[in-house]
Amino acid sequence: MIQARHFHGLLDYLAGRFFDEDGVLCMGEDFGIHLSLAAKEYFSIAIVSENLPEGKAVLGVLVDDSVHVPGRNGCTLFLYVDRENFAEPVLREILAAILLSHEICHFAYYYGLFLRLGDNTSSVLHGTFTHAVCGTLNGALTREKDSSSHTVLEDHGVVELLENFRRYPNSHFTRGTEEYTDYHRLIDDFNSHLHVKDMISTYLVAKKGRDKPEDD
Numbered sequence: 210m211i212q213a214r215h216f217h218g219l220l221d222y223l224a225g226r227f228f229d230e231d232g233v234l235c236m237g238e239d240f241g242i243h244l245s246l247a248a249k250e251y252f253s254i255a256i257v258s259e260n261l262p263e264g265k266a267v268l269g270v271l272v273d274d275s276v277h278v279p280g281r282n283g284c285t286l287f288l289y290v291d292r293e294n295f296a297e298p299v300l301r302e303i304l305a306a307i308l309l310s311h312e313i314c315h316f317a318y319y320y321g322l323f324l325r326l327g328d329n330t331s332s333v334l335h336g337t338f339t340h341a342v343c344g345t346l347n348g349a350l351t352r353e354k355d356s357s358s359h360t361v362l363e364d365h366g367v368v369e370l371l372e373n374f375r376r377y378p379n380s381h382f383t384r385g386t387e388e389y390t391d392y393h394r395l396i397d398d399f400n401s402h403l404h405v406k407d408m409i410s411t412y413l414v415a416k417k418g419r420d421k422p423e424d425d
Contacts, residue, residue, distance in 0.1 A: 211321045211390045213398035215243040216313050223256065223313075224403055227305045228295070232257050247329050248320055251283045259289035266294040267308055269315060273339055282335035286319070288312055303408045310399035311377070314392050318382050321390060 218241015226233045236253035253274075261268055268289040274281050290308070295301035322341060327334045375396060382392045400406065 211317055211324075211395075212243075213395050213402075215320070216241075216317060216395075216399070217402055218242060219244070219254070219316075220309060220313060220399060220402060223254065223309050224306060227256065227290075227309065228292070228301075229256075230258070244320065245324065245328050248323055251323060251330050251335075252316075252319070253283070253285045254288065254316065255285055256288045256290055258292055260293070261289060261291040264294075266291055266304070267312065269312060271319070271342065275335060282330045282332055284319070284338070286312075286316055300412060303405060303412060306400065306403040306405045306408065310396050310403065310405070313399060314382050314395050317390065317392070317395055318387060321387065 219235060219239075222235055222239045222241070223233060233256040234253060235255075237249050240249050240252075259268070270287045270289070272285045272287060274283045274285055295304055319342070323334075323338060326337050326341070375393065377392070377396075379388075379390070379392045383390075
């Protein structure tokens with residue numbers, strides 16, 4: 210059964226490196242102590258800086274690694290992030306936390322599917338996993354690492370994420386194919402773990418102080 214604490218180590222790792230200019234690659238033990246050993250071998254997550262169109266803050270793409278690394282059965286979730294949307298020093302930490310909470314809910318779906326299919330790195334499971342993802346997410350799994358040929362899994366703008374970060378239905382993360390996980394509970398836990406509410410309160414207090422007119 211998927212539990213929010215399974216992803217706390219992953220959230221901490223990504224949040225601590227989100228703004229690294231050279232990008233972020235999470236794999237193996239970087240996922241923390243709660244994911245299965247097979248999943249740590251099967252999955253990786255990369256955060257890559259990219260200029261995105263139309264005010265988008267993030268674009269997510271799932272890549273089949275077996276095409277590019279002979280003998281590897283696994284997938285990488287690429288999160289292309291436009292850092293221009295994270296310019297304001299205090300607000301950018303809030304946006305990064307909300308974005309990561311949302312994207313790790315997507316990853317939680319893949320992890321749950323991987324467990325249900327057998328929790329191993331065999332070629333049989335890999336074939337079944339990629340087929341299931343391609344079928345349920347309408348070709349979301351791409352075999353290319355060239356960003357110009359990526360099939361978009363999902364993308365979001367900053368305003369959309371801020372306005373709707375608790376309003377996405379379970380079907381947004383699963384395309385209606387999984388009924389076992391409460392993604393609202395997951396995202397609430399992730400935001401709590403990353404102290405989003407406290408960061409927002411601090412930001413609003415500071416902003417109020419800056420905006421307060423000076424006495425004559």
